[in-house]
Amino acid sequence: MSLFKNILLKRRTLKILSDTPLEITLSEELNKDIEEMITLAGKAPFHYPANASSLKNHTLKSLAPWRFYILNTKACRDLAKYYTDNNIEGGKIIQMLHSATALIQATWIPEPSENKELEFNQKNIEHIAATSAAIQNLLLAATEKEFENYWSSGGTLRNDDFKKLLHIPTSEQLLGSIFLFKDINTENTKQVTGAWRNKQGENKDYSSFINI
Known part of the structure; x- marks a missing residue:
């Protein structure tokens, strides 16, 4: 079996939850x-570069439409404490911050709109697709390095208050909170695998050869 195929088959969703902060x-x-x-x-x-006006005052100058904001283990524990100190309901987000080795906030940069509402036009759809591809690359790279990983939608981390706390422009859209776990003591933790693993069906259930 090729290395790439092995990594694809090995990649899985895993949440590691702890009620108390683990060692940093x-x-x-x-x-x-x-x-x-x-x-x-x-x-x-990526099909389209990030909007030039959005990049003008951005500290991260890549033309790619995605951005990654990285929290190391200490930052994860500090963020969990921020939740509890401010009585913010975080649920499993807090439990994962207690155990995560790192958290990566993956965002995409929308095209500006006249009415300031998010529009799902072709460029924005392409930006989402490109950022999704980048996230998948990240998950596969994490798997190759023996990190368990979980792609979360972010929950309360999507809120503008948390974007400001983490120095993320509020104009950016969070596509995934990527929790990474490695070499941690799981003795007093709860581990939850992905609910949809291996439930996508076979090739015939989601693909078709077309004749014209």
């Missing part, structure tokens, strides 16, 4: 692993 893990190796994962995520294709 910080190392140069962890930083290097995350840098490499982000580099591979950035190899995803």
Whole structure:
């Protein structure tokens, strides 16, 4: 079996939940692993560059429509504490922040609209597709490096207050909160696998050869 095929088959969704903060893990190796994962995520294709006016005052100047904001283990624990200190309902988000090795906030940059409402025009759909491809690259790279991972929709982390806290422009749209877990003591944790794993059916259920 090829390495790529093996990684594809091995990738899975896994949430690791803890009611109390686990030990903080910080190392140069962890930083290097995350840098490499982000580099591979950035190899995803994109059809349209990010809007020039949106990039004008942005600190991150890539033409790609995606952005990644990285929280290391300490930042995850600090964010969990922010939730509890401010009595913010976070549910499983807090439990994952208690155990995560890292959290990566993956956003996309929408095209500006005259009425300031988010429009699902062709360019924005392409931006979402490109960012999704980058996230998939990230998940596969994490799997190759033995990180368990969970692609969350973000819950309360989608709110503008949290974007400001994490230095994310409020104009950007969160497409995924990517929780990464590695080398942690899972003795007093709860582990939850993805509800839809292996339920997509067979090829014949989602693909068809067309004759004209």
